[in-house]
Amino acid sequence: MDFKPDPYLKTFRDEVRQFLSEKLDPALTSSFQDFRSDRESLVAWQKILHANGWGGPYWPKHHGGTGWTAHQQQIFDEECNKAGAPSLDIFGHKLLGPAVNEFGDDRQKQEHCAKILSGDRLWCQGFSEPGSGSDLASLRTSAELKGQHYLVNGQKIWTSYAHEADWIFLLVRTNPEAKKQAGISFLLLDMKTPGISVRPIISIDQRHHLNEVFFDKVQAPVEDRVGNEGDGWNITKFLLNNEHATTAELPTLQAYFRHLKSIGKKLSYAGRPLAEHSTFRLRMARFEAEISAITMMVARVASLDQAGDHSPAAQSLGSLLKIRGTELMQSMSQFIVESLGEYGAVSYVSPAETSAKDALPLADDFGEFAANAFFRRAATIYGGSSEVQRGIVSKMSFQF
Numbered sequence: 001m002d003f004k005p006d007p008y009l010k011t012f013r014d015e016v017r018q019f020l021s022e023k024l025d026p027a028l029t030s031s032f033q034d035f036r037s038d039r040e041s042l043v044a045w046q047k048i049l050h051a052n053g054w055g056g057p058y059w060p061k062h063h064g065g066t067g068w069t070a071h072q073q074q075i076f077d078e079e080c081n082k083a084g085a086p087s088l089d090i091f092g093h094k095l096l097g098p099a100v101n102e103f104g105d106d107r108q109k110q111e112h113c114a115k116i117l118s119g120d121r122l123w124c125q126g127f128s129e130p131g132s133g134s135d136l137a138s139l140r141t142s143a144e145l146k147g148q149h150y151l152v153n154g155q156k157i158w159t160s161y162a163h164e165a166d167w168i169f170l171l172v173r174t175n176p177e178a179k180k181q182a183g184i185s186f187l188l189l190d191m192k193t194p195g196i197s198v199r200p201i202i203s204i205d206q207r208h209h210l211n212e213v214f215f216d217k218v219q220a221p222v223e224d225r226v227g228n229e230g231d232g233w234n235i236t237k238f239l240l241n242n243e244h245a246t247t248a249e250l251p252t253l254q255a256y257f258r259h260l261k262s263i264g265k266k267l268s269y270a271g272r273p274l275a276e277h278s279t280f281r282l283r284m285a286r287f288e289a290e291i292s293a294i295t296m297m298v299a300r301v302a303s304l305d306q307a308g309d310h311s312p313a314a315q316s317l318g319s320l321l322k323i324r325g326t327e328l329m330q331s332m333s334q335f336i337v338e339s340l341g342e343y344g345a346v347s348y349v350s351p352a353e354t355s356a357k358d359a360l361p362l363a364d365d366f367g368e369f370a371a372n373a374f375f376r377r378a379a380t381i382y383g384g385s386s387e388v389q390r391g392i393v394s395k396m397s398f399q400f
């Protein structure tokens with residue numbers, strides 16, 4: 001790929017900034033980007049993007065997207081994050097949408113992809129089950145064909161934002177006799193279908209991101225199966241490769257860096273701002289170098305993807321990116337908490353806690369960081385654990 005600076009990209013960045021200054025309602029913005037914005041802001045922002053023709057920033061034009069290059073997508077993400085824009089529904093944009101466009105039939109493409117673009121349908125990912133996470137192919141949720149629908153029974157776990165999603169894409173076992181992978185199919189299901197229940201799992205940051213989802217004699221229409229029966233594993237491989245690459249979350253790393261800069265200026269140690277201490281500066285220099293390396297890797301993975309390169313080398317790059325990005329995310333979020341000193345002990349200050357805010361004048365700015373650092377311990381697990389990614393890299397490297 002070409003790393004030469006492109007003057008056109010500067011114009012594009014200006015265009016994105018202009019758009020954000022005109023169209024991003026300040027009521028939707030937040031100075032701290034959490035894992036994901038609340039449903040209301042996320043949908044409102046998606047609708048604004050869609051009205052501007054930017055509803056599919058990661059999709060090619062023939063799929064209804066903007067057709068932006070990898071570099072343009074990176075600039076868009078970066079500027080949105082800087083401006084405090086709400087997040088997008090990554091499950092729809094980066095996982096399900098591309099999979100439906102690749103493997104779905106025309107009706108599925110028209111219905112589901114159009115609703116992702118318009119913000120009218122949010123998705124969640126029903127893959128993991130108790131006992132089937134890394135070893136996903138051992139999943140047991142069953143789908144038995146009964147005429148024009150499947151009868152789905154079983155349980156998913158760690159289903160992020162299932163409580164806010166309209167639909168779920170899930171892996172089910174349609175053929176218990178076949179070899180593990182060959183018996184799996186890929187279904188799309190309306191979360192309002194009778195027999196689906198969602199139970200929250202509150203994580204270490206005391207928030208509700210995660211859920212268990214139970215299926216009790218749920219009727220799933222056959223027309224909402226993507227691909228043929230038994231194609232589920234192939235679709236999953238395509239989709240997980242996208243997931244590994246996206247979990248590097250470059251804009252989050254860039255945001256952490258900005259927050260650290262601000263902490264370095266605002267907080268002092270031994271009578272001098274942190275930013276004037278050599279230990280702090282050294283860590284910052286290392287973070288900056290690592291972010292630059294990851295920025296290039298992200299662009300490289302995205303351009304290979306755009307070129308349709310799914311070779312072993314391209315796949316192992318996605319895994320490498322997942323490992324490097326999430327490990328950096330953890331060390332940066334941890335360093336933020338350390339740099340905050342006593343303020344780092346505040347995991348969350350609610351708007352009602354005026355006394356805490358008086359006692360900790362910086363709590364408004366930094367109150368969320370400890371909670372975030374705790375939650376980010378999961379970054380090396382979700383989207384495929386680091387150990388499993390290392391296994392993929394070593395397996396793929398024999399095929400170069």
Ligand SMILES: Cc1cc2nc3c(=O)[nH]c(=O)nc-3n(C[C@H](O)[C@H](O)[C@H](O)COP(=O)(O)OP(=O)(O)OC[C@H]3O[C@@H](n4cnc5c(N)ncnc54)[C@H](O)[C@@H]3O)c2cc1C
Nearest residue numbers: 125126127128133134158159160378381382383384385387
């Ligand atoms: C915050 C969060 C959000 C999530 N969101 C979703 C979601 O929306 N949808 C969804 O379907 N899933 C989701 N997951 C589940 C996630 O994909 C799994 O947790 C992950 O794949 C690991 O599976 P597991 O938890 O069953 O752990 P296990 O697979 O049981 O792994 C346990 C340990 O063994 C190690 N291990 C396992 N296999 C190997 C191997 N072959 N080689 C070396 N080490 C190995 C792992 O690295 C890990 O340290 C989420 C998880 C978290 C924490």
